[in-house]
Amino acid sequence: MRNWLLYLWFLVIVRPIARLLIGVSVHGREHLHFSEPTIFVANHNSHLDAAVLMDLMRLRDLPRVRPVAAADYFEQGPIRNFIWKRCMNVLAIRRDKVTRSCNPLQAMIEALDAGATLILFPEGTRGDPEKLGEFKTGIAHVLAKRPRTPVVPVYMRNLGFAMPRGDLIIVPMFCDVFIGPPRIIEGARPQIMQHITDAFHNLVVLADAMRPADVPADDR
């Protein structure tokens, strides 16, 4: 019963918000099921990202899932700290004070070795709402050390509208989650990054085919 808080949080808080208030439609749900430690690579628009993605997973997988987040951000207050660490099972990494003994990548590798599945947001920040930022290369470093780890790309849309950066009010809006097939990526760092970017691009194309992105009125 170590994980009762996790289950309580997801069943009582996250699930009603994600499924009733917001309404998430999933494409490629079968790719969410994992048996070995996996890295989910997702775009980051909102505080809701990690919670919504985890809510889609099987409940029994949840204790093994650890979203990776920067410690300097969520260690700002006791409530935030409690939610992220206890309810969301966040793997906190330090971006500010990197030393040989305190390497953020090392923490991720240790977590993978311990059997955890990671959710990475390689954009590094939520950035401008609903805009895809450039991917940071941290994931390539992790994959260089643990090359046989499956990588699953996840593209989420509209969550940045429902709850963008700097706003704690949720405005209900249907959201899409596109999940690509898991893949083993090998090669040097640039090839790995290229592969991940391409996999992501495929999901964006799929998403746009389903529902074209907004075109400013003047360009029509």
Next chain:
Amino acid sequence: MIIALATSQAAPGPGAVQTFLHAVRHPGPVMLMTEIVVGLLVAGTIGIAVMSRRLSESTRRELWLRMRSWWVMVGVTLLVILTRYEWVTIACFALLSFVSLKEFYTLVHMRIADRRAILLSYLAIIVQYLWVWMPWYNMFLIFIPVYMFMIIPLRLVMAGETQRFMTSAGKLHWGLMAFVYGLSYLAYLLVMDLDTPFAAGNRGLLFYLIFLAEFNDVLQFMFGKTLGKHKMTPHISPNKTWEGFLGGLVCTSILAVLLRFLTPMDAYHALIAGILIATTGPIGGMIISAIKRDVGVKDSGTLIPGHGGVLDRVDSLCFSAPIFFHFIGYFY
């Protein structure tokens, strides 16, 4: 049992079992209509099962998916109409407005600057249905066209983003009018005060409108598939044909006359009501189609398997409900 009791005529003698049996043997108008609807569903399901040998694999799957969704939708709608608690029905329609409005906003792309105004428009749903529940007729009539018409743009002004301001104000108010104002008329049918008493009660009116509007959709679809040649609006909704429209119009008008036991109307008025429902329904459908064309999608959402989104189903109601309501309200 509660449902049967609530919708049957007054039963003689004591005892819950007798009362129940009486309700089953002598169904009130609403219960009779329920039996007709369930009968139609069964007939439709059997019809598909019989036809399915001659259909291609994909058509068959599509039809089954649609039929299954119809069962769910009809089941939920029946529960909502038949429950003896008025506030449950009203709350369910508020929920329908919320889901429709949410789907509409998702469809038409809003600006980040509109978030607070969107939130206000969701709150307006609660307020609008509160007027229904009270019921406060005048406030129900003017709240959205007068007050929200001012409040929403005011909130947009406060947000301070002038780029595409009018587009946003237009989308917000249009969504409120169609999916909150329009659909709330369904709920108001339940509480409206008519001068002419009739056996079915207000629940019958609601049943009458929803059944005719949705069945008209089905009829038009079927006539269009079998006889359709001349497209009404080739650029907007290629599935809508004149043959389908006329077939639906004729059948729905006849049905409207036959089912008038749910309403206080005489045959002549029921005929006009049928014509009104059969013409305003497809107008709503075409308008939603035009919006979908504009943003480049086929279905408005993914909530109802085989049908697309909620908007694809409520589109015919959001315009016919106010028109039917005021037609009834004027004559009875």
